[in-house]
Amino acid sequence: MLNGLYCLMFEGPPMLDVLNNLLFDTAQEMLEEGEEARTIRSGLGEGQVTTKNEQATIGGMCGTVFETQLDTVRGSFKARFLVRPSRRVRSTTPGGRWRKVGILS
Numbered sequence: 740m741l742n743g744l745y746c747l748m749f750e751g752p753p754m755l756d757v758l759n760n761l762l763f764d765t766a767q768e769m770l771e772e773g774e775e776a777r778t779i780r781s782g783l784g785e786g787q788v789t790t791k792n793e794q795a796t797i798g799g800m801c802g803t804v805f806e807t808q809l810d811t812v813r814g815s816f817k818a819r820f821l822v823r824p825s826r827r828v829r830s831t832t833p834g835g836r837w838r839k840v841g842i843l844s
Contacts, residue, residue, distance in 0.1 A: 744820055745797055747804070751816020758783050758811070766790070766805045766822040784811030795821050 744763040746754070765779055765788050776789045786809030793804050802823040809816055 744822055745800060745802070746818060746820045747795070747797070748819040749816065750818070752811070752813040754816070754818070755783075755813075758809075762788065762805070762807060762818075762820065763822060766803070766820075767825060769805075770803060770822070770824065779809075784809050786810055797821060 744759055744766070761779065761781060761783065765777055769775070769777055769788065769790060775792065776787060778787055779785060786807060788805055788807045790803060790805045794801060795804050800821070800823060802821040804819065804821055806819045807817065
């Protein structure tokens with residue numbers, strides 16, 4: 740688990756941290772924008788990330804379930820994963836990027 744991405748099922752070559760981060764960022768953006776499907780393309784490969792916005796709980800952690808099927812330089816893989824919501828704040832600088840700020844209680 741990195742960045743709040745919890746893998747439920749996985750088939751294929753080992754997932755690199757950079758790919759884990761790409762899937763997490765894509766899922767967070769999809770949640771923020773209300774999207775149910777997105778095509779991703781990067782130097783790592785390309786494929787689809789989808790969600791039906793169903794919620795699941797694993798060991799007390801709750802989040803939205805996503806699925807992906809990607810063709811990468813290391814081979815094809817499928818994964819079903821859970822992403823917990825996070826609070827992200829838009830930078831005020833021109834060309835700024837989203838950044839994770841954590842959840843405050």
